[in-house]
Amino acid sequence: MSSELGTHVRVSIFGQSHAPAIGVCVDGLPAGERVDLEELAAFLSRRAPGRDDISTPRREEDRPRILCGLVDGVTCGAPLAAVIENTNTRSGDYDGLKDVPRPGHADYTAQVRYGGWQDTAGGGHFSGRLTAPLCIAGGIALQILRRRGILVGAHIWSIAGVEDRPFSPLGEPKKILENLAAAPLPVLDSQAGEKMRRRILEARSEGDSVGGVVECMVTGLPGGLGGPLFGGMESRLAAALFGIPAVKGVDFGAGFRAAEMRGSEHNDPFGIENGRVVTTTNQAGGILGGITTGMPLIFRAAFKPTPSIAKEQGSVSLSRREEERLVVRGRHDPCVVPRAVPVVEAAAALVVLDALMDSPARLPDGADWYKN
């Protein structure tokens, strides 16, 4: 319910920022899938802090340890669990945060929810650090999908209002997606990237932070995935994406811009291309009636500015019911968006893999079963 995702491929995320370890359990992965641990480590490093001058200088070594689920590097059908040890475990007194909650953080709401028993150290279970186990699970899903010709790629649509060029709704070449995966600041237009970098550094020098939008595309996807109503791909993807801390908006295809269009503009005409049914435009972002069309699946996720800022802010003492001024200590990312790009890809990959395995129409006929 809470830290769990998926119906067929079920992901359970555990850990707090300063607990002994964080990790993930994935039940329902198909058996017989090789997991390339080097590739997984490379994917995780895209999320890791300290890649360049615009992210937090704190250096984490987030190499996951796979506890089970593999035999000789291949999934065996049993749940796969992996953990990352926290070198930076709880020490010292974080009770201050229990009394004077940080604005924009979950300190106050967790206090109400858990009656004061929550782990406040470093944000506890609400820390952005919990996206690391999500990336372990998602990184494995990405490998399984790629093996079937399904690619997931994302770039920074905007930071602080500076916009990259958007993805072409009809798809981007594989090479472009690979370049994005290799870049510390994944943008299609390097000049826009330079401007974004400046805005981030400006905000940091002012003790402030900025937000942005990530755009993600899944290509090579078959038609027919998803379902009506709450089982639609938009519902499933949105539930996963809003689980990423700091995400405050999600839209698909033309999304919010669709609200300003005419039907004649937004409807994607069908056409035939090499004998396959396609749509000649893709305002729908590859989803109609909650089900994939076979065109690229495209969506955006909006991230709020990092709530941890150096500026003094207004808060309250919960015990004394009085207003207080608060200065949040420590070094923080002035913008989470660059590091969030692989997290968005991870969430998307998990939902797509889950949907691939959910196909009520494919009830086997008797003959198939007696091969064994």
Next chain:
Amino acid sequence: MSSELGTHVRVSIFGQSHAPAIGVCVDGLPAGERVDLEELAAFLSRRAPGRDDISTPRREEDRPRILCGLVDGVTCGAPLAAVIENTNTRSGDYDGLKDVPRPGHADYTAQVRYGGWQDTAGGGHFSGRLTAPLCIAGGIALQILRRRGILVGAHIWSIAGVEDRPFSPLGEPKKILENLAAAPLPVLDSQAGEKMRRRILEARSEGDSVGGVVECMVTGLPGGLGGPLFGGMESRLAAALFGIPAVKGVDFGAGFRAAEMRGSEHNDPFGIENGRVVTTTNQAGGILGGITTGMPLIFRAAFKPTPSIAKEQGSVSLSRREEERLVVRGRHDPCVVPRAVPVVEAAAALVVLDALMDSPARLPDGADWYKN
């Protein structure tokens, strides 16, 4: 998974546009809650077509019949099921739609998903008509919430780019929400409403359609509802909202606009008001870390323009793998947004009620249990 919503209050929606009936089963409603059937009928009539000149003139009599779950008008703890008979049942040949799918509709994707066995008549299970049973369940949830001082209200944020004034993030008086519920075109600024109406009529006269955005607010909500990661209120609400046909975007609080803000602007300072903890602004839309703050919960849902338009469109014959021209017959709403307003309220009410019943922290102590 597919036509189902919720963990504690579980909603199952069934029916096709031209099947004998459509309906809903709601399991897990609290016992002892009176259901006012007149009030429910009034709520449903807000979704019904033909209320004024801008919606489809087809007149439906959508009075639900409650099959079970009530004793003398009060919930009894057993699942509540209700149906609406379809007077307009399947007759004639809809096989044309199987061969030449309508752009912007689920005709093609349902064909792929269900191998050609789907009900094409009137959109089948993908029809907007399925929002009627959602409104039955949601209308009941609204009554249960109101009894606890929790109000859900929505208005049209924009249609075809014409914007209403937004809700105040710190809340709107009850009277305003009641007025909105009584208006055929629920807006806060009547001049904006007039402009919207004109845009809709223009689009209709041109055989076209327009989209728009609905803004919704939940007031009177306690803090502490929801949870971390995928159990957050944003994830749960988004999963429900994207289940409404035509929704292509959802955001919370400042939402997509948060992406252009500085942290110092977006972080909501805490304050004390009448001894209660509040935030003095509400960019977060009442949710931090997936958990309600106790401030008004605010979100928006973007609707694409109605895909059914009178203009000729490009499609294909699936059997002949050839391009075709298609004209969709029948009378259609040139804009679903006004009728979608109560549907958004219904979805929100169900998610909020579900979250209210989900409180792991409230394990009863021994003493409580022996009252019986």
Next chain:
Amino acid sequence: MSSELGTHVRVSIFGQSHAPAIGVCVDGLPAGERVDLEELAAFLSRRAPGRDDISTPRREEDRPRILCGLVDGVTCGAPLAAVIENTNTRSGDYDGLKDVPRPGHADYTAQVRYGGWQDTAGGGHFSGRLTAPLCIAGGIALQILRRRGILVGAHIWSIAGVEDRPFSPLGEPKKILENLAAAPLPVLDSQAGEKMRRRILEARSEGDSVGGVVECMVTGLPGGLGGPLFGGMESRLAAALFGIPAVKGVDFGAGFRAAEMRGSEHNDPFGIENGRVVTTTNQAGGILGGITTGMPLIFRAAFKPTPSIAKEQGSVSLSRREEERLVVRGRHDPCVVPRAVPVVEAAAALVVLDALMDSPARLPDGADWYKN
């Protein structure tokens, strides 16, 4: 959770004994499956009362009305809902049962669970009548399974201690299963049947009731269905079977008798038969490690004696906290076992169909998907 069963084929049962209707919603049925309504009615009639002199003389006409989910008699992928109207709806005063609960019934526990708001009339949602919608869903599942060579059959293992001969663990011919389905008192040994009948009539004449055991077999099942731990076939089947009112015990294969065996007796040796892997005995009831072996799946369900008896019983007045004597009025089945036989088959069919659709290992490869 409560009135719901299954992961892929999800069954929601609704209704109370004296509500306007009872019914079922089944989401996730494969599309393209013909439903033979005559055959379904015939199956339901096996559960109906009044088939012969040993069941309650009250005559119900339980013809279900399919509300949706079919197009021209074939499943269309949308949820299938069906209802049975209750001709015998709530009238008169059942509040007596709220104050003086019947022993062996859910009157008291429902009172505690629902705070006195429960429907007491005829047992409300706890009535055995709710097995009729289960049989609608299960009857459809049986048809889908039979089309794939999977047969589900059951007989009375014992009533009041009188035992039928058991099923052969290695399977029974199709003809035997068909004969059982046609018999009012489905037994393999007609002399045992005669004795059972006498015991039932004896109990009735004494104002009392008797219990019994049903044995069920599923043949034609492939190996590989189910999974480890709580996803095992035993867990899934037991969860469904204990959902049938009056079931108090379930075991698989040698079951409780296995507890008295040696490992060398209970272990089923593997062998080869016509090139297929088989076990030469079947003490395991066709399940090892929660997964089907491909041998007949065999289990038993124990039913307690009908709690409605004519004899005076001890109870209490809940309001006065005083002991009371109670005589339950009305005509009741002196033994539910004969009518429970098809209910057991229905539950088994639903679990087996659900398991058939759950096959993580069968992730499609890319090539398959582009047929569309």
Next chain:
Amino acid sequence: MSSELGTHVRVSIFGQSHAPAIGVCVDGLPAGERVDLEELAAFLSRRAPGRDDISTPRREEDRPRILCGLVDGVTCGAPLAAVIENTNTRSGDYDGLKDVPRPGHADYTAQVRYGGWQDTAGGGHFSGRLTAPLCIAGGIALQILRRRGILVGAHIWSIAGVEDRPFSPLGEPKKILENLAAAPLPVLDSQAGEKMRRRILEARSEGDSVGGVVECMVTGLPGGLGGPLFGGMESRLAAALFGIPAVKGVDFGAGFRAAEMRGSEHNDPFGIENGRVVTTTNQAGGILGGITTGMPLIFRAAFKPTPSIAKEQGSVSLSRREEERLVVRGRHDPCVVPRAVPVVEAAAALVVLDALMDSPARLPDGADWYKN
């Protein structure tokens, strides 16, 4: 679905017998509950092998490491994860078991289910060793329950046909349950225990194994837990119990013996005791209509004889499709029943805790919420 249990308190078990580690993730535990790690270790040692002469002499040191979910030894609302390192990890060649499956084990069915990718070493994910993480989760649940006056205790009902005296259906004193928890062979009648021990040693000396039955009782339980149909306590408990390897039968109260009773014998009359509603007998095992009565909840689980025996057995070579003789090497428990006793308690505790947190009727009223 597969290695997961519970709705509110959700348990995910991971690991294989020879993987680097086994473990468990528990999401949804109430916050603010102290976990006594010494007590937990003591509980786990009851399941550990090598306690006396009748269990396998292999010595495991199964001290769990809690990775997260606690702050200063108290649950913090975040998922609790714990692992046990496997010192005995995979090495050498287990491919023999892939070709010649052991009778009575999951070797063959896992092969079919996972297409040959399953971990065969030591039974992989199907190993009885996976009950250790279940006991971690269950041991914590037991502490939470005890704090509320709810006790769970179990004893050996029978081994190899030798029967202990049964629990009194009206409850056993706390002292008795504590004595059972302290005994290597938990029986109520020490002479019966001596006989059981002899039967086990006999079986071992003959290279064979024996099965048995465990009886479990939960006292101090409130009425009103559970629900109708598939949400009943019997369904939930049975789903958990059949998830324990080797369980082949489960019954409640009089259970299978109820099938031979008259209604007048089996119905438990209600009475008043110290102002509380009780039943004066307890054939129902504390459950009516799937809901607890408040009387002791009593059930039995039947365990098959250990499938690992020293005797030569018949099997097949899957590759050559030929019959083979097989001798299983290694030292094995000739009877798992004594070590299974705490596992049954653990499963019961988790289900009861889950049910305690599931109370739709307890929707908070508005006033409660504003304490924060």
